[in-house]
Amino acid sequence: MIQFDRLTKRRGSATILSDVGFEARPGRVTGFLGPNGAGKSSTLRILLGLDRPTSGTALVDGVPFAGLRDPLRKVGAVLDGSGAHRSRTGRAHLNWVAAAGGIPRGRVDEVLAEVGLSAAAGKRVRGYSLGMGRRLALAAALLGDPEVLVLDEPVNGLDPEGIRWIRGFLRARAAAGRTVLLSSHLMGELSETVDDVVVIDRGRIVARGTLAEVVGGHRSLEDAFFALTTGAAR
Known part of the structure; x- marks a missing residue:
């Protein structure tokens, strides 16, 4: 399991991440979604020990990556x-x-x-x-x-065959009880891959839950994402 708890990152006067908290659980594909520059890569880099948070924790099975x-x-x-x-x-x-x-x-x-x-x-x-x-x-x-797989923008640049392949591959990993966390800004592809969704915008979590819960009354994950990150109805 991956756990983020009150993760905050500041660089000078800029706040990159603010109180980020969510889990990615075994047997599930968790989609970590957000516009470019929303804080996805910064969150993953902290998880993998490539950067340090100002405060908060990022753990794999209760342990920091370095441990x-x-x-x-x-x-x-x-x-x-x-x-x-x-x-x-x-x-x-x-x-x-x-x-x-x-x-x-x-x-x-x-x-x-x-x-x-x-x-x-x-x-x-x-x-x-x-x-x-x-x-x-x-x-x-x-x-x-x-046991845990972390992928940043895994379908970028792939052709349709490659996208279908990685979708099936990730679903199989989850079915085997592994934890899969992937980040992306491509809603259409992820809607057929993920079980759980976490949406980040400007360094803050704006939604989290199952795919159905996050989509809610919207027509699609893309529409829900648009509303969550722009504050507009569509």
Whole structure:
């Protein structure tokens, strides 16, 4: 489980996050939604120990990320790109990540197959499409077979086939009892993927609940999102 409690982040006189609090639970896909610049990435960076909050906590199973004993086996995350050197092959990149995390090399072929990159494993990353790069980043996140998966804008740049694939993949992870937290500003795709929704706007949580609860009387998640983040009816 992921838990945020009264998370606040200030930079100088600017408040980036204000009293952010919500949970992402096992067996559920939680969509963390907001306009660009709303605070989604800042929240995830604090969760993953890449930034520090001014106050409040971000915990994985009751522990800060920095306190996890075996982080790659607890949390898999994709934030910005694949993180792979462009001159390496996809397999070489994953071998390096596995070695750094103490994960058996045999796991590399398993995750390559899982994300559909087996045929491109020997290709240099510079020749990967945007969608292939996202699959490689996901493969790296899966090396430890983590209980928690955190993805920032996972469908950006994917073609329709790739979007359908990642939707099914995330639903399967949740069905297996894993925790999935994903951020996005693309409402149409998420409405077919998520169980729970958290909406953030200008650093504050403006709605949270099941998909049905957040949509409420609106025609769609997109309409609910528009109303919540602009204060306008549609």
